[in-house]
Amino acid sequence: MVGAPAVTKSTGTEHYNTLQNNVASSWLRDPGLLRLNLGIGFLFASAASNGYDGSLMNGLLVMDTFNRNLGPNISSSLLGLVIAGISLGGLPSFIPASYVTDRVGRKKALGIGSSLMVVGAVVQAFTKGAYAMLATRIVIGIGLGFSQTSAPTLATELAHPKHRGAISALFQATWYWGAIVAASCCMGTLFLDSSWGWRLPCLLQAVFPGLQLVGLALVPESPRWLVSVGREEEARMILTRYHANGSIDDELVRYEYEEIKATIAAEKVGAARSGFLTFFKTSGNRHRLFICVFSGFMINWVGNGIVSYYLAPILRTVGVTNLTAQAGINLGMQVWNAILSAVGAVCAEKFGRRPLWLTSASGMLGAFVVITALSATFAKTQSHAIGAGVVAFLFVFFGFYDIAFTPLSIAYPIEILPFHLRAKGLSINLTVVFAASFFNQYVNPVAFERLEWKLYFVYVGVLCVVIPVIYFTFPETKGRTLEEIAEVFDGKKPQVEEDGRGGADGHGRGEVRMVRSDDKFDIEYEMEPTDLVFRDPGFSKEGIQMETIVPKGCGTKHLETLTVAEFRKDCAMLDRAC
DSSP states (O other): OOOOOOOOSSOHHHHHHTSOOOSOSSGGGOHHHHHHHHHHHHHTHHHHHHHHHHHHHHHHTTOHHHHHHHOTTOOHHHHHHHHTHHHHHHTTTHHHHHHHHHHHOHHHHHHHHHHHHHHHHHHHTTOOSHHHHHHHHHHHHHHHHHHHHHHHHHHHHHSOTTTHHHHHHHHHHTHHHHHHHHHHHHHHTTTOSSTHHHHHHHHGGGHHHHHHHHHHTTSOOOHHHHHHTTOHHHHHHHHHHHHHTTOTTOHHHHHHHHHHHHHHHHHHHHOSSOOGGGGGSSHHHHHHHHHHHHHHHHHHSSSHHHHHHOHHHHHHHTTOOOHHHHHHHHHHHHHHHHHHHHHHHHHHHHHOHHHHHHHHHHHHHHHHHHHHHHHHHHHHHOOHHHHHHHHHHHHHHHHHHHHHTTTHHHHHHHHHSOHHHHHHHHHHHHHHHHHHHHHHHHHHHHHHHHHGGGGHHHHHHHHHHHHHHHHHHOOOOTTOOTTTTHHHHHTTSOEEEEESOOTTTTOOEEEEEEEEETTEEEEEEEEETTTEEEEEEEEOSSOEEEEEEETTTTOEEEEEEEOHHHHHHTTTHHHHOO
8 A cells, every 4th residue: 555645736626616607606596406416315315224223223122022022032143143134134235236236327226225125124113033023134234235335326426516525425424314213213112012112113214215216206317327328418418407507508517528428438448347356457446445445344343333233231331221311322322423424524525534534533542442441440330420431432432433434434435436446346345344344243242241341442453553544545535526536546647457459459458547637638548469559648628639659560650639529439449550
């Protein structure tokens, strides 16, 4: 890994601000942006669904009726398996979901996931026994896998360039609003004598995926996906309608449209077979893969997992045994988390990603050290004041977690990935997230039962590793467009490699380097074994100027100018140059 590069002075956001754009100063007063952002808001229900489940299990575990339904004397290992059912279902679904998302589109993939979640939630509410509950939670997890892969990708790719950073960060911040609804519902049904005390919260788990289905009727398909499958005019009309209120000659939309087309065209030349092995072909892609994997691990292994899913047992170890008090603390913590994560989402675009990541991890480390020390003291003294101190520092810990690890957990992997790897990279990230979560949820009941507060030392150690890794490997991406962020990882000439046809004999390995500088593109194409070199000195609205040199065999050299449309359609010329 290399040190994290800094942001250059000229960024995509700054350039977009100089372009004429037919939108109101506030998106609330703009018809196109209002409809678009409201539709994107419904897509946030994917994260809220995940948050609902995290808080749901905390609420259900304090209900006697729910525990009786699971069965008498349920083992801690089976209980951990039931709690981890969502992760167990999500784990095998992310990779297939990425292919479906790229093949049939973001909207259809999201529709599949949301439908599975609705069915699973309804059936779950009428189950009896631990194994039936586990089966329905696996179905919900599969649906969540499809939703989590497609929803944030669609939201990010649809967002107006000036709103993209905030929207990407706010997506995962809505996790806690789902948690608030679940905590409130469980608290409201806590003292119902009938089984509806737990069945009703389970049934309401269908609400958020239902809202996603509503959102699909309000938003269009991703323009970037449409361009990638050759439906360019449809993509242009979507950008025109939602980013410029139908103004065909809008400067920002024209620039955005051409930038998307040029980037995807270059990616197609350099990544005609954009499978998972593409992640290993350049240093930039290996860097991206490392971040996707490591961030997926750390999201669940910095101590938040044990607090999120096992708050009730933790509270009992520090003397909080009253059910109402436990439910109240759970609800209060979710509200606190929702506020702080929203603040973090806003700050990510204002102060940058790296400062938030580092502040968040350092603050969590300090808080967890205090929590460990206070828990050890309570185990010896049984002092209620010490127990209250533990509860207070749980809030401090989550406050630091919320400002970066919640809003950036999805937004950061999505924005560092180029289009042709976006769904696949996110699926890798989410697979690691759910694998870490599953292991965490399955092991924690057993470990906490035996070790109690001593288990916290594991997470203190993890945080000591996380901080330097973030410092040295997580680059800043603030203020850049999705099409520009490649520069951050690949330097001034980002690389995208291919294994495909090349040269006169149809064999070889190709490499495309593309760099954006204001309104110009520089492209260099090299291919073996024919040593075909393709250099593009400049990009402009009028066309692309190319110089092709073939030193072996042909001995030719020529210069020609193509329009942007001709360039996209004639990329095969590289195979015919000799």
